[in-house]
Amino acid sequence: MGSAPATVGEIRRAQRADGPAAVLGIGTANPPTCMAQDDYPDYYFRVTNSEHLTDLKAKLTRICKKSGIRQRYMHLNEELLAAHPDFTDRKSPSLDARVDIASAAVPELAASAAAKAIADWGRPATEITHLIFSTYSGARAPSGDRRLASLLGLSPTVSRTMLNLHGCYGGGRSLQLAKELAENNRGARVLVACSEISLIAFYGPEGGCPDNILGQALFGDGSGAVIIGADPVSNVERPLFEMALASQTTIPDTEDDISMEINKGGMEYHISNKVPRLLGCNVERCLIDAFDALGVRAKWNDLFWAIHPGGRAILDHIEEVLGLDDGKLAASRHVLSEFGNMSGTTVIFVLDELRRRRAVKKEGRHYRNGEAPAAGSGHQRGNAECPMPRPRLRASPSHAHGKQQSAAGLPYVPSASVDAIGDDPLVVVHVESDAPPRPWLAS
Numbered sequence: 421m422g423s424a425p426a427t428v429g430e431i432r433r434a435q436r437a438d439g440p441a442a443v444l445g446i447g448t449a450n451p452p453t454c455m456a457q458d459d460y461p462d463y464y465f466r467v468t469n470s471e472h473l474t475d476l477k478a479k480l481t482r483i484c485k486k487s488g489i490r491q492r493y494m495h496l497n498e499e500l501l502a503a504h505p506d507f508t509d510r511k512s513p514s515l516d517a518r519v520d521i522a523s524a525a526v527p528e529l530a531a532s533a534a535a536k537a538i539a540d541w542g543r544p545a546t547e548i549t550h551l552i553f554s555t556y557s558g559a560r561a562p563s564g565d566r567r568l569a570s571l572l573g574l575s576p577t578v579s580r581t582m583l584n585l586h587g588c589y590g591g592g593r594s595l596q597l598a599k600e601l602a603e604n605n606r607g608a609r610v611l612v613a614c615s616e617i618s619l620i621a622f623y624g625p626e627g628g629c630p631d632n633i634l635g636q637a638l639f640g641d642g643s644g645a646v647i648i649g650a651d652p653v654s655n656v657e658r659p660l661f662e663m664a665l666a667s668q669t670t671i672p673d674t675e676d677d678i679s680m681e682i683n684k685g686g687m688e689y690h691i692s693n694k695v696p697r698l699l700g701c702n703v704e705r706c707l708i709d710a711f712d713a714l715g716v717r718a719k720w721n722d723l724f725w726a727i728h729p730g731g732r733a734i735l736d737h738i739e740e741v742l743g744l745d746d747g748k749l750a751a752s753r754h755v756l757s758e759f760g761n762m763s764g765t766t767v768i769f770v771l772d773e774l775r776r777r778r779a780v781k782k783e784g785r786h787y788r789n790g791e792a793p794a795a796g797s798g799h800q801r802g803n804a805e806c807p808m809p810r811p812r813l814r815a816s817p818s819h820a821h822g823k824q825q826s827a828a829g830l831p832y833v834p835s836a837s838v839d840a841i842g843d844d845p846l847v848v849v850h851v852e853s854d855a856p857p858r859p860w861l862a863s
């Protein structure tokens with residue numbers, strides 16, 4: 421006595437979720453050492469014994485002043501540097517030592533953020549089915565995802581995916597991948613963890629190498645984690661952001677504009693000064709394509725925004741070309757100011773900041789100059805407890821159905837990948853094309 425064999429269609433339906441993926445929990449963490457941006461040029465030239473390079477120091481000072489950054493957190497402190505003086509020399513073969521440190525520190529920082537995301541989600545870590553881990557410091561296997569799974573006590577059956585050297589687009593790409601996993605595997609609960617410590621790319625200043633000076637002014641260390649799943653269990657899980665669409669767009673002929681390379685001395689990167697303009701020139705087209713795919717006509721100022729704050733000038737260009745009102749990018753600017761550019765991790769901090777701002781607004785408190793009241797901030801430094809109350813927000817599906825748009829945002833990614841994240845419904849779009857239907861603006 422058996423039931424009639426299921427059709428392929430029935431099997432397929434049973435395997436997949438009914439509803440859209442949603443962010444069900446968020447956590448962030450930073451290393452304990454905090455560096456004020458105003459003090460950084462003095463600190464950096466002192467610890468690298470480079471005080472004599474006065475022109476470069478003046479340049480770093482100019483960039484720091486214009487960076488929109490107030491402070492950053494760093495794993496590499498003076499004590500660690502004293503134990504590894506060769507880290508200041510780009511030519512010294514220090515990769516092994518850097519990878520040794522990063523292999524332990526990167527997953528540990530991720531575990532701090534993930535533990536908070538799991539607590540925020542409200543279910544046990546053993547119920548996580550998939551893990552996506554993104555870092556630019558992973559130059560070894562077994563890699564950080566395995567160590568993180570072990571630190572958190574995840575199930576041995578958890579499906580692990582490692583994104584290496586994705587840099588800033590690791591955040592958006594991880595969210596997109598998590599959406600696809602969650603919607604295609606009924607009951608899946610995906611832990612996304614992005615974790616970066618800039619130690620792998622720390623060097624002393626060098627004439628003729630302006631990229632290094634820029635990186636020294638921009639990058640900070642941190643980890644962000646989210647839990648993604650569809651069909652939330654009522655009274656246990658709550659959707660913070662629903663994900664309606666995810667896409668990625670690559671601007672052709674930009675291969676040389678942002679690059680990273682591991683060599684015997686660590687990681688070297690190049691960031692072209694064209695980046696802010698490239699993103700500004702192409703952002704509107706990416707947005708229109710993303711919203712067309714949803715059949716939605718959006719007014720940019722009707723949306724909310726979660727852009728990866730790669731640099732102050734990037735936010736300025738996007739704000740200008742889209743004609744965004746003051747304050748629309750406040751969450752991104754706040755995260756840039758308080759943490760710097762933490763690569764793929766940063767957009768998770770922006771989502772957390774948006775949530776915090778909504779909670780503050782809901783409580784009727786006011787913002788001063790676009791800033792939320794003092795951050796007891798929901799994020800963790802080291803193992804400190806998070807003092808923030810958990811906001812209780814629920815998504816409404818109006819946007820996904822093409823009615824009035826209440827929200828959307830864009831984590832930005834290097835060399836042109838864009839992910840749009842909506843307020844109530846969260847829109848994540850993923851498009852890749854070598855032959856775009858309309859010309860791209862490349863300069």
Ligand SMILES: CC(=O)CC(=O)SCCNC(=O)CCNC(=O)[C@H](O)C(C)(C)COP(=O)(O)OP(=O)(O)OC[C@H]1O[C@@H](n2cnc3c(N)ncnc32)[C@H](O)[C@@H]1OP(=O)(O)O
Nearest residue numbers: 482486487588630634691692693695730731732733833834
């Ligand atoms: C795409 C992604 O989002 C992925 C990433 O996160 S990768 C990192 C992306 N970030 C960036 O590309 C940085 C964006 N740039 C900025 O935010 C700003 O240009 C900045 C803060 C660096 C400078 O501010 P600004 O308003 O442009 O000031 P400006 O006076 O024009 O420039 C200051 C100095 O920065 C230098 N500079 C600007 N961009 C540079 C770059 N990419 N590389 C090296 N130096 C750079 C300028 O040459 C200038 O040097 P001098 O003072 O010696 O002339």
